[in-house]
Every structure is written in structure tokens, then in C-alpha cells.
Amino acid sequence: EIVMTQSPATLSVSPGERATLSCRASQSVSSNLAWYQQRPGQAPRLLIYVASTRATGIPARFSGSGSGTEFALTISSLQSEDFAVYYCQQYNDWPYSFGQGTKLEIK
């Protein structure tokens, strides 16, 4: 089973600043990685797929990078609605697995 590890667990950033979230896979997942955003009380929403492609309707301030075992999600200028929990997910091998999440909070 592929274990996904996200860091940090909590990230405190001021609005307008840049945030970078990390995700590491226990073995290579190629580019078969997605990022999801989950706001309080809401279902997860797909942000990024195949490591770096934004999903429909996702603002350009969100970008994904990486391949193999190391990945990052960058939000270039944080807006109030971006403070949420972010999950990475690998779909390279069964069972599909999620990271434990990074909570992005207002500094």
C-alpha cells in the first residue's frame, strides 16, 4: 500500500501571501496525483489532477508540481476562501490513498 504523507499538518499564512503545501509518496506514483480542497462542512473539491493540471473552474493562483514521490501545491496569493484543508491523493495503484491533510489557516 502506498502511504501519502503531507507536511506541514498546519500552515499559518497571511492573506495575500504565498503558501506551499507538500505531499510525499512512499513509492513512485508517477504523475498520478490529485489535490483536493475541503472547506468546513463541505465535500472535497478537485483542484489539481495529474499532478499539475487545474480542474475546471479552479483559479490560476493554484498550481501543482512534482512527479514520482515529491509533490507540491502552491497558492500564489491567498484569498479568504482558500483557508481550508487540503488533501493529496494517489491513484497510481490500489488501494487509492489520501494524505492526512494540511490545514491552511489565517495567520
Added chain:
Amino acid sequence: QVQLVESGGGVVQPGKSLRISCAASGFTFSPYSMHWVRQAPGKGLEWVAVISYNGINKYYADSVRGRFTISRDNSKDTLYLQMNSLRAADTALYYCARDNLGMGPAFDIWGQGTMVTVSS
């Protein structure tokens, strides 16, 4: 609009069974593989099971294999999860999600979830 709506959750005693459903609308259901993902209160996301577009191929997380069964009825645009021998550790919000092959296959559509509580 494109949406998934889960139903059937509730409070159930340990060892009992429950079936939850996910109704799809606004898109053609039959070409898509579908997943169940759960989230225990205050915890992260856990993938549970997947079923192929035609219902033939199914995979399960180790934590539910042998107890849960995923199925679908393409004539009714509905996904199911039959949960047997329920445990307290199965308490969670259960989401259904669409698997979009054109996106990796990432989960591009999610329902709002149905809560399952296992308690005596």
C-alpha cells in the same frame, strides 16, 4: 446540474447491517467508475471501494473487505454500498465520488455525504 446525492445513513448497532445509496443526475452515469470515500468525525479522507462502469470490477480497502459490498444499477443511475458486520470504527460521513478517466482518473464530482453512526 451535475450532482450526486447520498442517502440511507443513520444510527445502527454494532454487528448490524445498513445499505446506503448515491443517486446521480445531470450526467450519463453508466460510463463512469464510481467510488465510496469516508471521513470519520474530525479526521481525514479514507478511500473505501470502487466499482467499474459495468459493475464487473470491484476493489475494496483492507479495512472493509469481506464486510462491505459495492454495487450499481445503471438503469436507475444509482450506486450502493451494502455494509455488514458494522463496527464503531465504521462511523463516518460516507461520500460517493465520480472517477473521471479524462482527469487521471481523479474524483471530479462528489456528493454531500450521508452519515453512518455505529453505536449501541
